[in-house]
Amino acid sequence: MCNRCFRLAIEIARLHEITLFDYQIDMLKVVGNCIVLGGRQIGKTMVTALKALSNAIIHTKTTTLIVSPSLRQSLHLFGYIDQFINIDPLKVLIERKSKTELRLINGSRIISLPSSSNTIRGYTAHLVIVDEANFIDEELITRVLFPTLSTTKGHLWLISTPYNKDHIFYQIYASTSNSNSWHKFRIPSSMNPLISKEFLTMQKQSLGIYYKQEYEAEYIDDHTDIFNISKIILDTDLQLDINTIYIDVGGYSDYMGILYCHKKGNLLYVLDEYQGQGQYLDQVNNQIVNKGINPNQNVSIVVDSTGVGKGIEEYLIQLGYQTKGISWTRDNQRNAMIKLMHAIQNKQLFISSKCLMLIRQMREAVFKAGKLTTLSGTDDLLYALMLAYTDSTKRHAQILY
Ligand SMILES: Nc1ncnc2c1ncn2[C@@H]1O[C@H](COP(=O)(O)OP(=O)(O)OP(=O)(O)O)[C@@H](O)[C@H]1O
Ligand SMILES: [Mg+2]
Helix, strand or coil, rough: CCCCHHHHHHHHHHHHCCCCCCCHHHHHHHEEEEEEECCCCCCCHHHHHHHHHHHHHHHCCCEEEEEEHHHCHHHHHHHHHHHHHHHCCCCHHHHHHHHCCCECCCCCCCEEEECCCCCCCCCCCEEEEEHCCCCCCCEEEEEEHHHHHHCCCCCEEEECCCCCCCCHHHHHHHHCCCCCCCEEEECCHHHCCCHHHHHHHHHHHHCHHHHHHHHCCCCCCCCCCCCCCHEEEEEECCCCCCCCCECCCCCCCCEEEEEEEEECCCEEEEEEEEEEECHHHHHHHHHHHHHCCCCCCCEEEEEECCCHHHHHHHHHHCCCCEEECCCCCHHHHHHHHHHHHHHEEEHHHHCCCCCCCHHHHHCCCCEEEEEEEEECCCHHHHHHHCCCCCCCCHHHHHHHH
């Protein structure tokens, strides 16, 4: 950032009575490309807004693009920009403003876009900032965003919590060959003076391995030994009824995984498992019937309804089972993973020692490319288990149908 931009950014913060943290000041001093690997809540998004605004004010007739993974996140970021400019003496600089675009009277504009937007192509930009860059399709960064800067000699800022090593964000961050052209930062959440040690200790206890990714700015990709499995194996057979069934349907050549569970409040007991090849409708019904379950019993079924699973969801609904379909997205998968970790840490999950294949998949679990899988690649029962930790508020809504 040029010296004038830097001084203006500091002044905008001061006008809003914000004392920037040292690392935020260091980020704002950067002239050139910048990559920041950070923990949660360190003020990444806020500093991004300051950077964008001060740059647009100082450098006339420039375009700044800010890209976030989702519409919600791009609106959040733009909220900061809106708040920062809406103060005297800056207000007078506004020419036009919408929820995602700010035009200044000096001819500059700032546009905040979700990465899903198909209108990103075609811009020429002087500064591009990508918030949570590691979560964005890397082709968007390399094929769409890089070229917007080609004629302007503009700069790129990539900021993110860690997610996926198999991604341009990590390649740039880890590369030593291009280190001259990139200013690099790694900022764990503990560097934020407003985050207490007690809070971090609590989060560490409840997030397990995810803590590293969320707060320590460390990748957990390639990490094995994720679950402390011995703690959650139940040797004695509890006489519990099956009241919830989780089904991971899998593709045509994959395995289908079924977990028969007893769910009571926060507690989940996995009582039995089934793993079979193919995912034929009758096969699913037979497995459930073989367990002595019929649609009149109060048993809920949760099924991965992505792709071929949709058919199985509809079939089970037709048979009269209380069925809820879940479509995996990167976001809800990550949330389910965090909740699963939380349940394990808090001793809310028990797995019967009968469930040999699930136990094996949990022992072999590994993070690869930001995703949970197993060393062998067979992860159907693990994903069936994750279904238990998807958003419970949606369940009731769907059961009504
Ligand atoms: N220097 C600062 N002084 C006081 N509060 C700050 C400062 N920087 C950021 N904050 C506040 O800290 C909170 C987190 O900021 P921000 O959303 O920018 O962080 P983030 O790293 O993007 O978080 P997340 O990981 O959730 O995306 C916000 O409430 C923000 O207003
Ligand atoms: Mg943020």
